[in-house]
Amino acid sequence: MTMAVNSVLPPSTGRRQVSWGTPLTYALALAIAAVSIAPVIYVVIGGFRTTPQIVADPAGLPDPFVWDNYARVLTQSNFWQQAFNSAVIALGTTLAVVVLGMAAAFVLARYSFRGREGLYTFFTLGLLFPAGAAILPLYLMLRDLNLVNSYYAVILPQVAFSLPLTIVILRPFLSAIPRELEDAASIDGASRLGFLWRIAMPLSRPALVTVGVLAFVASWNSFLLPLLVLSDVNLHTLPLGVQNFSSQYTTDTAGVLAFTSLAMLPALLFFTLAEKQIVGGLQGAVKG
Amino acid sequence: MTSANQIRMPAGGASASPAGPREAGRDSARRADNRRKWYEIIGLTTPAVVIYVMFVLVPMGFAVYYSLFRWRGVGPPTEFVGLRNYTLAFQDPIFLDALRNNAIIVFGSLLIQGPIALGVALLLNRRFRGRAVFRLLVFVPYVLAEVTVGIMWKLLLTGDGTVDALLRSLGMGGLVQAWLADLDVVIWTLLAVLTWKYVGFAIILLLAGLSNVPDELTEAAAIDGASWWQIQRHVTIPLLGPTIRIWMFLSMIGSLQIFDMIWVTSVPAVRSLGASATMATYMVDNGFFARLWGYGNAVAVILFVISFVAALLFQRFLLRRDIEGAITGRAK
Numbered sequence: 165m166t167m168a169v170n171s172v173l174p175p176s177t178g179r180r181q182v183s184w185g186t187p188l189t190y191a192l193a194l195a196i197a198a199v200s201i202a203p204v205i206y207v208v209i210g211g212f213r214t215t216p217q218i219v220a221d222p223a224g225l226p227d228p229f230v231w232d233n234y235a236r237v238l239t240q241s242n243f244w245q246q247a248f249n250s251a252v253i254a255l256g257t258t259l260a261v262v263v264l265g266m267a268a269a270f271v272l273a274r275y276s277f278r279g280r281e282g283l284y285t286f287f288t289l290g291l292l293f294p295a296g297a298a299i300l301p302l303y304l305m306l307r308d309l310n311l312v313n314s315y316y317a318v319i320l321p322q323v324a325f326s327l328p329l330t331i332v333i334l335r336p337f338l339s340a341i342p343r344e345l346e347d348a349a350s351i352d353g354a355s356r357l358g359f360l361w362r363i364a365m366p367l368s369r370p371a372l373v374t375v376g377v378l379a380f381v382a383s384w385n386s387f388l389l390p391l392l393v394l395s396d397v398n399l400h401t402l403p404l405g406v407q408n409f410s411s412q413y414t415t416d417t418a419g420v421l422a423f424t425s426l427a428m429l430p431a432l433l434f435f436t437l438a439e440k441q442i443v444g445g446l447q448g449a450v451k452g
Numbered sequence: 453m454t455s456a457n458q459i460r461m462p463a464g465g466a467s468a469s470p471a472g473p474r475e476a477g478r479d480s481a482r483r484a485d486n487r488r489k490w491y492e493i494i495g496l497t498t499p500a501v502v503i504y505v506m507f508v509l510v511p512m513g514f515a516v517y518y519s520l521f522r523w524r525g526v527g528p529p530t531e532f533v534g535l536r537n538y539t540l541a542f543q544d545p546i547f548l549d550a551l552r553n554n555a556i557i558v559f560g561s562l563l564i565q566g567p568i569a570l571g572v573a574l575l576l577n578r579r580f581r582g583r584a585v586f587r588l589l590v591f592v593p594y595v596l597a598e599v600t601v602g603i604m605w606k607l608l609l610t611g612d613g614t615v616d617a618l619l620r621s622l623g624m625g626g627l628v629q630a631w632l633a634d635l636d637v638v639i640w641t642l643l644a645v646l647t648w649k650y651v652g653f654a655i656i657l658l659l660a661g662l663s664n665v666p667d668e669l670t671e672a673a674a675i676d677g678a679s680w681w682q683i684q685r686h687v688t689i690p691l692l693g694p695t696i697r698i699w700m701f702l703s704m705i706g707s708l709q710i711f712d713m714i715w716v717t718s719v720p721a722v723r724s725l726g727a728s729a730t731m732a733t734y735m736v737d738n739g740f741f742a743r744l745w746g747y748g749n750a751v752a753v754i755l756f757v758i759s760f761v762a763a764l765l766f767q768r769f770l771l772r773r774d775i776e777g778a779i780t781g782r783a784k
Contacts, residue, residue: 189580196572197589200652204592206614207604222614223621260503268500271493283497290508292763294709296732297756300739300748301514302507304525324507327500356492385597387712388732392740403599407716410603417607424607427600435595439588 204428211422218417233422237409243426245398246405250384250430253318253401257383260323262376265330266368270360272331273338274346284335290328295321296388303392317393318401322383330375337371338364377438384431402427512756519750524743537750547751549726550734553639557730558707560643561650562700568647569654570696574684576655577662587659594652598712605645606632606717632717635727642714642728649713650706654699661695662688697770704766708759711736731755 210218211233212226237243272284302321303312311317341364349359365372387403394400400408409423519537521529541547576587593601608614609631616628631641665688673683711732718728724737735755739748 186580189575189578190582192575193580193583193586196575197586199648200590201592203604203608203648204596206608210607222617264500264503267496271496275489275493277489277493283501287500287504290504292705292760292767294705294755294759295508296709296711297735297752297759298508298511298515300735300745300752301511301518303740304518304745305511305514320503321507324503327504331500356489381595385599387597387599387715388736392736403597403712406597406600406603410606410716420603420607424600424603428596431595431597432592435591436588439591 207421207428208425211418211425213418213421215416215418218421230418233418234426236419237423237426241409241423242397242400242405243402243423246400246402247430249315249399250401250403253315253322253390254380254383256315256319257322257326258376258380260319261326261330261379262372264323265327265334265375266365266372268327269331269334269338270364273335274341274356274360274364284331287328287331290325291332295325299388299392302389306393312393313396313399315399318383318386318390321389322379322386326375326379326382330379333375334368334371337368341367373438377434381431381435384434402430515749515752515756518746519753521746523746525745529746533746537747538754540747541751541754546724546726546729547731547734550729550731553726553728554708554710554730556639557643557646557710558704561646561703561707564643564647565651565654565703566696566700569651569658569699570689570692572651573655573658573662574688576659587655590655591652593649594656596649598649599716601645601649602713602716609641609717632728633719633722635722635725638718638722638728642717645717646707646710646713650703654703657695657699658692661692665691700770701763701766704762705759708762709755731758 209226212229212231213224214230214232217224217227268287272280272287306312306317306321311320345363346359349363350356354362385403386401387407390401390404391407394404397408406424406427410420413419518529520532520534522531522533522537523529572590576583576590609616610633612628615631619625619627629637632638669687669691670683673687678686709732710730714723714728714730714733715736720737723729723733729737731751732755735748735751738744738751742748
């Protein structure tokens with residue numbers, strides 16, 4: 165129905181702001197934004213209420229404001245421990261994905277050798293099927309390797325799952341660096357690896373940030389793999405923590421709302437800071 | 453060493469060396485460089501290849517192997533049963549329900565999110581003040597973990613929760629139902645929540661695609677007297693074709709392996725009756741928690757085969773032009 169309304173709008177002319185289209189545009193945009201974030205805001209505000217308040221009037225506002233739920237989550241639950249675990253795993257995953265992905269994409273972009281396209285196809289095959297399907301044998305393998313209940317049990321598979329997309333995004337970026345730059349660098353005495361380190365890396369920073377952000381968010385949010393391989397409560401990540409807390413304190417609605425809000429916060433902040441970069445980085449990828 | 457550096461990898465196989473008196477010296481330099489090149493190739497790609505093979509491909513192979521056994525996960529598998537696990541799966545009504553639910557999620561996502569996302573993206577592509585803020589807000593659900601979002605909606609939807617209260621206060625009390633407990637309703641509730649969560653991803657991709665549509669084209673059409681809608685219909689949307697197809701592909705693969713949201717929102721009883729099960733939850737329920745490792749792995753292989761075939765068909769008929777480089781290996 166959005167489109168039907170749009171079709172009524174007069175033509176927009178290029179760059180200039182279209183004043184007569186604006187009120188309707190704003191109304192629609194506001195409605196869409198409201199649908200997107202109202203539930204989230206409700207959860208955050210709900211954390212400031214008491215459970216009896218919520219039960220009595222589910223849609224009301226906090227009256228009075230209660231800080232207790234948030235304080236309780238931050239002091240009595242394993243929130244900090246879980247946030248720390250999530251951070252270690254997400255940062256470890258991101259670092260490894262960026263380093264390994266960059267190295268492989270550099271070779272696939274800047275070296276010509278027999279079997280190069282075969283190797284590339286080999287990696288891109290990973291895009292074609294859900295890695296989640298391999299989760300059961302993966303668990304068995306990690307168990308046999310004695311890696312279950314360690315950070316590695318989450319980091320290593322996550323790196324593997326993220327590599328195909330990383331390489332697909334980075335390769336065109338690296339291929340696009342003009343040959344002349346490489347020639348100039350080599351005349352100045354730089355080796356191929358020197359070119360990678362001093363020129364290709366800085367030049368592909370936007371793409372590196374994009375793949376880094378994508379790997380970080382995917383890792384921060386991941387649930388199935390940690391659920392299976394981290395049975396030790398001290399190693400639990402935030403998504404596992406949210407799930408535990410909500411099933412443990414089913415009657416403490418306000419507490420669950422507070423915990424859920426706190427678990428959302430880091431991802432929201434992080435994304436707000438990186439949003440421009442993600443959209444920018446995707447532009448190249450979408451163009452192909 | 454300058455000479456070594458100057459001799460780059462032959463671009464396009466131009467390896468014919470110019471004849472000359474110092475050819476022998478150059479040849480050995482070239483050979484040394486060639487060797488160094490191969491060391492670099494192997495050194496730089498090996499870590500990625502090893503991790504990828506070990507944690508993606510090898511488990512896949514093991515899934516196929518284990519699926520042929522009846523095996524409780526202790527000791528090596530010994531009781532070979534051939535394809536029996538597969539036939540059992542297709543005889544289990546719960547698994548067939550899971551297949552149906554996956555189909556609902558795949559097609560429901562495509563048919564609902566696509567039009568909404570296109571409309572919103574075209575709207576947010578117009579130039580108006582504060583546009584960036586609106587774009588950010590629309591992406592919020594997509595950034596949040598599926599688990600968090602799932603728990604959030606569970607609170608909003610269960611036991612006469614906020615959604616029901618809201619409906620009543622709007623005079624639509626007749627719509628109130630057991631959103632996550634009614635066996636006929638739950639999958640549609642989950643589809644709605646998934647739409648809320650993932651439509652932002654479609655929008656983000658489409659906006660990225662829209663920013664690649666040159667202004668000159670739409671300006672030229674406007675000068676020719678085309679209306680805003682005509683411009684969208686005949687200029688902008690056709691140019692979005694590749695983006696839309698890539699989104700469809702990602703959405704399809706994602707929908708086939710959906711797990712987190714279903715797992716945390718639906719009560720195990722509802723799930724085990726098949727009302728909200730998907731292939732992935734069915735696989736984990738049976739393989740991991742019921743310790744039917746052979747059977748669980750057979751389900752994993754079925755999930756894999758379905759995704760792979762769907763992906764190949766999609767790529768063969770729709771996607772080919774768009775990610776030629778990505779999938780067929782012809783980088784451009």
